[in-house]
Amino acid sequence: MAYELHYWPMIQGRGEFVRLALEEAGAAYVDVAREDGIDGMLAGLDGPPRPPFAPPYLRDGDLVIGQTAAILLYLGPRLGLVGESEADRIWTHQIQLTLADAVAEAHDTHHPIASRLYYEEQWTEAARRAEDFRTHRLPKFLLWLERVLAANPEGPRHLVGHRLSTADLSLFQLVEGLAYAFPRATERVLADTPKVVALHRLVAARPRIAAYLASDRRVPFNEDGIFRRYPELDG
Amino acid sequence: MAYELHYWPMIQGRGEFVRLALEEAGAAYVDVAREDGIDGMLAGLDGPPRPPFAPPYLRDGDLVIGQTAAILLYLGPRLGLVGESEADRIWTHQIQLTLADAVAEAHDTHHPIASRLYYEEQWTEAARRAEDFRTHRLPKFLLWLERVLAANPEGPRHLVGHRLSTADLSLFQLVEGLAYAFPRATERVLADTPKVVALHRLVAARPRIAAYLASDRRVPFNEDGIFRRYPELDG
Numbered sequence: 001m002a003y004e005l006h007y008w009p010m011i012q013g014r015g016e017f018v019r020l021a022l023e024e025a026g027a028a029y030v031d032v033a034r035e036d037g038i039d040g041m042l043a044g045l046d047g048p049p050r051p052p053f054a055p056p057y058l059r060d061g062d063l064v065i066g067q068t069a070a071i072l073l074y075l076g077p078r079l080g081l082v083g084e085s086e087a088d089r090i091w092t093h094q095i096q097l098t099l100a101d102a103v104a105e106a107h108d109t110h111h112p113i114a115s116r117l118y119y120e121e122q123w124t125e126a127a128r129r130a131e132d133f134r135t136h137r138l139p140k141f142l143l144w145l146e147r148v149l150a151a152n153p154e155g156p157r158h159l160v161g162h163r164l165s166t167a168d169l170s171l172f173q174l175v176e177g178l179a180y181a182f183p184r185a186t187e188r189v190l191a192d193t194p195k196v197v198a199l200h201r202l203v204a205a206r207p208r209i210a211a212y213l214a215s216d217r218r219v220p221f222n223e224d225g226i227f228r229r230y231p232e233l234d235g
Numbered sequence: 236m237a238y239e240l241h242y243w244p245m246i247q248g249r250g251e252f253v254r255l256a257l258e259e260a261g262a263a264y265v266d267v268a269r270e271d272g273i274d275g276m277l278a279g280l281d282g283p284p285r286p287p288f289a290p291p292y293l294r295d296g297d298l299v300i301g302q303t304a305a306i307l308l309y310l311g312p313r314l315g316l317v318g319e320s321e322a323d324r325i326w327t328h329q330i331q332l333t334l335a336d337a338v339a340e341a342h343d344t345h346h347p348i349a350s351r352l353y354y355e356e357q358w359t360e361a362a363r364r365a366e367d368f369r370t371h372r373l374p375k376f377l378l379w380l381e382r383v384l385a386a387n388p389e390g391p392r393h394l395v396g397h398r399l400s401t402a403d404l405s406l407f408q409l410v411e412g413l414a415y416a417f418p419r420a421t422e423r424v425l426a427d428t429p430k431v432v433a434l435h436r437l438v439a440a441r442p443r444i445a446a447y448l449a450s451d452r453r454v455p456f457n458e459d460g461i462f463r464r465y466p467e468l469d470g
Contacts, residue, residue: 048386050326053333053379065325067332069304074325090300090309091285097302098288104339112347112360114367125347125360132349144288151283 002028003075006041007056009034011225012177012218014068014103015056020169021072023212025079031217069096072166081166092160095148095167099174102141106174106181107226109133109233119223119230130233134185138178142189142196145171149195156195157202164206171196172203177227182234237263238310239294241276244269246460247412247453249303249338250291255404256307258447260314266452304331307401316401327395330383330402334409337376341409341416342461344368344468354458354465365468369420373413377424377431380406384430391430392437399441406431407438412462417469 003022007015009031022029033041044064045051052066058074065071073093076082082092107115112129113122149156159167175196178186190197203209212218221227238257242250244266257264268276279299280286287301293309300306308328311317317327342350347364348357384391394402410431413421425432438444447453456462 049388050329051379051382051386052329053336053376063322063325065329067329070325070329070332073308073328087298090298090305093308094285094287094300094302094305097305101288101339104336108343108347112343113363114371116367116371122363125363128348128357128360132351136349136351141288144286147286151286153284 001061002030004059005029005031005056006033006044006059007031008041009038010219010222012173012221012227013056013225016173016219017068017099017166017170018056018058018071018075019217020173020209020212021075021079021081021166023217024164024169024206024208025075025081026208027075027079069093069100072096072170076166079166081164081169083161083163083165088160092165092167095145095159096170098141098144099167099170102137102174103177103226105133105137105141106177109181110228110230119228123230123232126230126233130182131235134182134233134235138182138185139189139192141174142178142193145196146193149199157199159199164203168199168203169209172200172209175200177221180221181227181229183229184234236296237265240264240266240291241268241279241294242266242291243276244273245454245457247408247456247462248291248460251408251454252303252401252405253291253293253306253310254452255408255444255447256310256314256316256401258452259399259404259441259443260310260316261443262310262314304328304335307331307405311401314401316399316404318396318398318400323395327400327402330394331405333376333379334402334405337372337409338412338461340368340372340376341412344416345463345465354463358465358467361465361468365417366470369417369468369470373417373420374424376409377413377428380431381428384434392434394434399438403434403438404444407435407444410435412456415456416462416464418464419469 005015005018041055050064052064056068057064057066058071065074082089109130110119110126112125148159154162158164240250240253276290285299291303292299292301293306300309317324344365345354345361347360383394389397393399
């Protein structure tokens with residue numbers, strides 16, 4: 001049976017990390033809200049007995065799983081996108097959670113006060129937070145990923161071991177998003193992280209990912225998503 | 236061999252979620268930085284081949300695991316603090332990640348601009364963010380937990396199934412922290428979440444947890460941690 005992904009249809013957002021894993025694996029899935037609208041997705045948040053807190057969530061038969069990192073933890077072994085050993089799996093997940101932290105901080109650059117308010121209601125605070133993100137946090141995250149790649153005993157092509165994992169796919173998406181939202185700041189840091197750049201390219205060139213990115217299944221970046229291009233926040 | 240927990244010694248912080256699990260299980264562990272200072276902890280962040288991004292991290296023999304939720308995912312089965320089925324385990328982890336989101340948002344009430352700056356450098360922004368947190372986010376998280384308890388087919392005593400899990404212990408700590416940081420706002424919401432209150436009490440009364448809380452191993456809340464009592468942020 002096809003996986004059901006439930007997520008906001010008009011943005012990449014956190015759902016994109018799940019979409020990339022499903023696409024890379026060639027898995028059968030339905031992006032439910034893009035086909036049928038968001039009513040079913042919203043109803044699922046009220047559904048007992050185990051209601052997710054927020055989209056995205058995945059339905060696999062009777063099982064419903066929310067939280068992006070938990071979805072990828074569940075899908076990794078099923079899609080062949082994680083190593084076999086417990087050590088590799090928990091390390092992959094640890095990287096995934098750190099990527100999730102980076103994503104949350106990127107979001108908060110344009111919404112440092114409240115998600116439910118408009119950007120225009122918090123743009124002065126956003127300018128301060130974005131400056132700290134560009135100057136300190138963005139480099140810290142990308143330099144850590146570079147260090148992880150450099151320290152991989154099986155070589156710097158992948159974050160974990162010698163194979164593609166959900167973490168590699170998510171690194172790709174983080175770099176895509178940062179380069180969209182903060183083109184100048186990201187370019188500066190990427191000049192110092194050649195292994196991150198190489199892994200980003202490797203993922204983009206995977207045949208199924210390349211086909212996906214060229215398809216209309218890939219929602220373009222926009223100013224409703226997590227990664228938003230507000231030039232004033234790029235310093 | 237005893238587990239090694241590496242975390243900042245002067246605060247409860249994120250390490251406390253791990254401490255509570257180890258204490259409840261009566262596991263042998265060393266809180267390394269509290270015994271030997273933070274040099275070893277900081278050195279571990281530089282240690283190849285798999286450096287954690289930040290404390291807390293756990294060392295179990297050769298394995299090093301960072302990210303609070305990943306540590307609890309790893310410890311859950313070993314400490315008997317998670318159900319047997321994959322469905323129970325991924326649901327427990329999903330709750331854990333949602334609790335982690337609540338913790339991060341509680342932190343950002345006093346540091347909405349930058350973790351590396353002092354509160355006094357961002358108190359005007361903090362006032363705005365804290366108002367949104369008190370009014371919208373804190374109720375949303377606690378009411379979701381209440382709903383999860385109410386919807387548990389095995390009864391509302393525990394978040395998952397009929398047994399104590401790492402998620403229950405973390406709910407306890409979240410409520411403790413919120414009640415410390417936002418006593419008035421939290422009391423108002425807890426009036427509407429009797430099942431959350433009952434689970435908080437159940438955890439506090441567990442013999443090993445009660446002994447731990449009364450010991451000097453429990454660091455008191457303070458204004459260096461994640462949950463800080465700044466009365467002006469409690470509305």
